[in-house]
Amino acid sequence: MTVDRFRSAALVALLLVSMPAATPARAEAAEAEVAEVGEPPPLFTLADEHGKVHRLEDYLGTPTVLYFTHNMCHYCTQIIAFLKRTRGRYSESELSILTVNVWAGGDNAAKFIRRYKEQYGLPFPMLAGKDPQLLRHYEVNYVPIIVFIGEDGRIHRIFHHYILKKDFQSTVREIVEGGQD
């Protein structure tokens, strides 16, 4: 087996950078140390399996669900089911869904993400998120982590591990419809 245990150190395409401010909330976001409810989210720029760069800043202004996972999280498959149902319920203009795999990075990041997306048929972006700064900003100690960002560009709620379906659905409604059933 040809193995390079250090290959993961190469994160050339996945640099986490602070983004320029466009609104007051976005300006604050660039300064954020850790994700906090009521505050703008820490900004990031991460690549998907095609090398396309996604900037969180570009999604702000639309209610957004940000989901962190990795390849050894049994519960996460259920959250993916929630996300897929939600994607079917709301258009991309109504709700953005971004998923981040915190194990994916380095030379094989594209294949890593492609395999995950194929396994579960993800209809939304998955980004390669193996970056220490990102992990610190979103306090990724446990996965899954689900961050709900409102239309105002501020974090509405953070679930630092498991989330029940009813909580997921009601929180999505809160950010998309202002809590209306």
Place this chain on the structure above:
Amino acid sequence: MPCDWLADTSERIDRRALLRAAGWGGLAVLAGDFLPAAALDAETLDAAGATSDLSRLKRMDFDVTYRTRIRNLPSDAEDVHVWMPLPPSDPAQEISDLEVRCKLPHEITRDRVWGNRMVHVASRGRPGRGRPKPFTVEARYGVSRRVIGAIPAELDDVAARKYMQLTARVRITDDVAAFAARWAGDATEPFEVGRKIFGGIVDHLSYDKTIPGCGTGDTAWIMRHRRGKCDDYHALFMAAMISRGIPVRWEQGFPLPLPRRGTNGKRPEGGKASSGRLVGDCSGAHCWASFYDPARGWVPVDVSEADKGRPDGDFFFGSLTPNRFKVSEGRAVVLEPAQGGDPRPTFAFAYAEADGIPLIYDGNYENTIRYKIRHVEES
């Protein structure tokens, strides 16, 4: 696996999650051959009113069948590897009758830093014979585990340095250093420092059994949120002790329940009442630690177990109950042969890759651990 499968599994996984949220720990009961009121970790022992029983345990003998099934490989997978931890025989436990079953060629290796023993299986596609096929690897062994206290040992400078290593997650932040300094006070003797930091962590953290997720033991997170599970407790213990210059050994294993007593007051030996089937991803294991005191050797601690509100919590400073077994030690484990992915934060569960990329737990493979308790000895 079809992606639509996900939509059909939420009820099944919900049930598991609810079990966890109800305090069943990180291990899911999959078979009906386990007493519902017994449990999979000491939390449920509490619920069963068995708290005082734990420190009366002297020895447990049980059989383990640890199976990893590669069941659904990525369509482009060419070079598949599995590493499964094998438990060591040491002063705390004796492993017997080890048998490894796998249709593919396999080898038993040891990692180069910690000496952890493991089974390594490789399956490679060959020209004209297609891609690797799903396979299963299984290890069977007996475990005799006894209650332990400090284990006398010599530690030379080289070994001491190994046990002073921090990791990207187990780190001495300013908060951790301040915490250790505050609780250790003027103490310098390792045993005294250990006891004070043990007490400080019990005081500072709350055991959060509602966390069903997969923790990494990030000391910065722990200091900020002041709660967690075994990884968090022992990561903080490790960082705090190392900040005071004391070597710490991370120990990784699995918890076992205690069979309930029958109407005759005795615990059943063998049979359904003392067997179970566990499944685990990254969250189902248990960990503890030992610190080195030149006067005593390796002193074991299980801080998270001590912080579950039981009256005998102090027992877990300097002693460990035998309802557990160890499968590896150390953090940031580089397997042998080395994996393509990052060093494993800990090594309790078999780890699988295809072409240097981690396979997806539950999607591509599954670990199952069955146990059958043969004998329980109490004082």
